[in-house]
Amino acid sequence: MGVIHQQLALEDVTPGMVLADNLLDAQGQTLLPKGAELSEQMLESLRRHNIASLRIFMGELSEEESAAQRAYLQARMARLFRNSDDEDANGLLHRYVRKFRLGEQA
Template sequence: MGAGYKLITLADARPGQVLSDVLLDRVGQVLLPKGAVLSEGNLAALERHGVAMLPVVMDKLEAPDPALVRERLERLFRHPAGEHDSTARARLRRYVEQYRLGSEAAP
């Protein structure tokens, strides 16, 4: 997989990080373009504009925690399926689980 992004708080942002998307203010004006390298000045200006979160580029995507993925899927698929859709429901759950865990294997 290529580089991804992570949404971080302005307090966690550090100079040298790169924006993964264009950053807009509350009325849609461009504050910083996609690919902008953050500086101390940028961060101070973003604070004055009331920016709370920033999408920054990550070098690699963090692997999801399989236990958390399965716990979330248990909640999503918690309602018992009727007999007529149990096969489709089980197949959908397998596809979603494989997608979220990044599995390449076909169900």
């Protein structure tokens, strides 16, 4: 099943919300891990560090919603890459995008 996440401004984030992705600093070090439940103290610390927004977990898609999203993405990628040959650079990009978006092998 897929997940629903939303990028929220820090002032719209409330204690108890859950991070959808790792929160990294400018050097790539993890400040907070994916799945961390945010507390008021964490939010205050993020405000002091001038964090503007966070990607927040909002729920999971049902199997039907997940299948519909997958079908939409497959159709969209087929349209975007309709003129690419599997052997050219666009074909390579297409395979990597499929792997990223759909979890397919590149």
